[in-house]
Amino acid sequence: MPPFIRSDLAQLTAYTSHPESAEQPAQVDQLDTNECPYDLPEHLKEKLAWTYQQQISTNRYPEGSHVELKQAIAAYVRETSTLSCSADAISVGNGSDELIRSLLIATCLGGQGSILVAAPTFSMYGILAQTLGIPVVTAPRHDDFSMDLEAAQAAISAPADAPIRTVFVVHPNSPTGNPLTAAEIAWLKSLPEEILVVVDEAYFEFSQQTLAAEVQHRTNWVILRTFSKAFRLAAHRVGYAIATPELAHVLEKVRLPYNLPAMSLAAAELAMSQRHELLQTIPEAVAERDHLYQALAQFPGLQLWPSAANFIYLRASSAEATAKLAQDLKRQGTSIRHTGGGLRITIGSPAENQRTIAHVQLALEAS
Numbered sequence: 001m002p003p004f005i006r007s008d009l010a011q012l013t014a015y016t017s018h019p020e021s022a023e024q025p026a027q028v029d030q031l032d033t034n035e036c037p038y039d040l041p042e043h044l045k046e047k048l049a050w051t052y053q054q055q056i057s058t059n060r061y062p063e064g065s066h067v068e069l070k071q072a073i074a075a076y077v078r079e080t081s082t083l084s085c086s087a088d089a090i091s092v093g094n095g096s097d098e099l100i101r102s103l104l105i106a107t108c109l110g111g112q113g114s115i116l117v118a119a120p121t122f123s124m125y126g127i128l129a130q131t132l133g134i135p136v137v138t139a140p141r142h143d144d145f146s147m148d149l150e151a152a153q154a155a156i157s158a159p160a161d162a163p164i165r166t167v168f169v170v171h172p173n174s175p176t177g178n179p180l181t182a183a184e185i186a187w188l189k190s191l192p193e194e195i196l197v198v199v200d201e202a203y204f205e206f207s208q209q210t211l212a213a214e215v216q217h218r219t220n221w222v223i224l225r226t227f228s229k230a231f232r233l234a235a236h237r238v239g240y241a242i243a244t245p246e247l248a249h250v251l252e253k254v255r256l257p258y259n260l261p262a263m264s265l266a267a268a269e270l271a272m273s274q275r276h277e278l279l280q281t282i283p284e285a286v287a288e289r290d291h292l293y294q295a296l297a298q299f300p301g302l303q304l305w306p307s308a309a310n311f312i313y314l315r316a317s318s319a320e321a322t323a324k325l326a327q328d329l330k331r332q333g334t335s336i337r338h339t340g341g342g343l344r345i346t347i348g349s350p351a352e353n354q355r356t357i358a359h360v361q362l363a364l365e366a367s
C-alpha cells in the first residue's frame with residue numbers, strides 16, 4: 001500500500017458482489033444478492049426512457065433536495081404503518097449503503113463511538129465502519145439466530161474508550177431470514193436515548209413487519225428501507241431513512257450534494273407512483289419461498305431456518321459439506337451466497353427455483 005494510506009485499511013478487501021468462479025457455466029441463475037427476478041415492466045421502462053429524453057437535461061445537476069420523492073415515500077410509509085410520516089422525516093441515499101455510512105459519520109466518527117452488530121448479519125455495517133476507523137463489537141446469536149441479548153447488553157455496559165453509540169439490526173435479518181423477536185424488540189426499546197437504534201427493513205415488503213411507528217415516540221430510532229429488492233431498482237441505487245425530522249435533518253447535512261443521479265430519482269418516483277403494480281410480484285415470491293423451503297426440507301442432511309424475506313438460509317451437515325455444496329451449486333450455474341457458515345439462496349423465478357432444487361439434489365447425491 002502507498003505510504004500515505006491509513007495503515008488500518010491494509011487488512012480490508014474491496015467488496016465483490018459476484019465472486020468469479022472459473023468453472024461457472026455461461027448461463028447462471030443469480031441467486032446471491034436477493035434482487036427481484038423480474039426487470040421493470042416494459043411500459044414502465046418506456047416511461048422512464050421518455051422521462052430521460054424529454055425531461056432530463058444531462059448538463060444540469062439533478063434536483064438536489066428530493067422533495068417530491070420524499071413526499072411520495074412519506075405517503076407510502078403512512079399507507080403501510082401507523083406513523084404520521086411527513087417528507088421532513090425522510091432522507092434519501094444512494095442506496096441504503098450511503099445512509100448506513102452517513103449514520104456512522106454522524107454518530108461514531110473520530111473516536112466518538114463503536115457499533116454493535118450480532119453475527120451473522122448484513123456485512124456492510126462492519127465493512128463501512130472499518131473504512132471509517134470505527135470499532136465494531138460483535139455479539140453472538142442463539143441457534144435460532146435470535147440475538148444473545150445478555151451478551152449484547154454486556155457489550156453495551158462494558159467500559160470502553162469508544163462506547164457503543166449505534167446498534168444495527170435487520171428486520172428480518174440477512175442472511176438468516178428471521179424477524180426480530182418480541183424479546184429483541186423489548187431490548188432495543190430499553191436502550192438509552194444516547195444510543196442510536198438502526199432497524200434495517202430492506203425486506204419489509206416480503207415480511208410485512210415494520211417498526212416504523214416507533215419513530216413517532218423514539219428520538220433514537222431510525223428505519224432504513226431500499227428500492228433495491230421488492231421495487232426492482234437495484235440498478236438505480238436508492239434507499240431511504242425514516243426518522244424524526246431532527247435526525248433526518250442531520251442525515252441531510254452529512255450526505256453528498258446531488259447524491260441521487262437524475263435517472264435514479266426519476267426511477268424511484270416512478271416506483272412509488274406505480275407501487276401497486278410493482279408489488280404484485282410479492283405474493284409469488286412468498287409462495288415460491290415456502291415451496292422452496294418445503295422442497296429443500298426433504299433432503300436429509302440439510303438444516304433450514306424459516307424465512308420472512310425473499311431468501312432461504314441453510315447449512316449442510318458440516319462446514320466442509322456446506323462449502324462443497326456452495327461450490328457444487330456454482331458449478332451447476334446456481335450462484336448463491338456462502339456467508340456466516342451457511343448458504344443464503346435468493347428466491348428467483350419459479351424456473352430458477354426448480355433448478356435450485358434440482359442442483360441441490362444432484363450435489364447431495366454426488367457427495
Ligand SMILES: *Cc1c(COP(=O)(O)O)cnc(C)c1O
Binds near residue numbers: 095
Ligand atoms: C440488500 C440490502 C440492503 C440494500 O442496500 P442498497 O444499498 O439500498 O442496495 C440494505 N440492507 C440489507 C440488510 C440488505 O440486505
